[in-house]
Amino acid sequence: MNRAHIRLLLIAVLTLLAGCTHLREDDALYRGLGGEPGIQLIVDDLIDVIVTDPRTRRSFEGIKVKHLKHSIAMFICNVAGGQCDYEGEDMKKTHVDAQISEAEFDALVDMLRVVLDRHTGTAEKNELLRRLAPMKRDIVAGY
Template sequence: QGASSSSGEQKKTLYERLGGEAAISAVVDDFAQRVLADPRINQKFAKSNAPRLLYFLKQQICAATGGPCKYEGRDMQTAHRNMGITNGEFNALVEDLVATLNKFNVPKPEQDELLGILAPMRSQIVEVQSDATGTPLPADFKPAPPLPEKKIKAGPFPKKNQRKMKARR
């Protein structure tokens, strides 16, 4: 694989190698189920709007892996502020993601590439340097509002004919 660029082959984006929109959507849905069932971290999600979270998570992963999306959510520090997320809880979330990636038979190189994209976000998300898990959500945490129904229905991925449609206007 390492020699592919010198021989002029096109390297597919991680987005394409993961399987594109349908695969990323299915992976995020499975991952979210695991997270919400994981007592090490699910308290943090108690007040949050799930459709909004899934929307932005899919859009962010699509964008970060070279897909056709633009991430329109809040930056990671702002989104996770005042949640008291620990290092141990960040690790637990990564474990849940790896379990999902294994379930979907995502090959190790692609898993490592995705985890490598997410790893630098740790310092923006973790507020408590501790291995503890299952720590409560601070009582004064205020979740972000739900997205408009229309936006959720349209989904986080650009419409396949969006470019054409815009040009005709």
């Protein structure tokens, strides 16, 4: 191996290391929420609350809760930086039929805040809420 080869090898190794560091930073929230099982617990808890709470329950009548829990967990997993298989629609298509109001959206976020306090730390809670907040414009009808 000559000098040029060694230099190339060094560059390749450094690039790989930089990539790994990036990966670690990117999935920090995913790991902070307890990975896939942790996120599933959070979502299960949230869905149980929102399908019964009078402020949000009307949209969930006739919806298959088991499938919804799985689908939303996969979605949140990806939002948090995990690598999950979300097979659902985008946020606009998913919510358009339900004509969700701003009050309903805000009520869901309040309930999510309470659920996250039960499962995770303040930093993880705030970071997840920060990432979900911009989706309001796709989820709330006419927002």
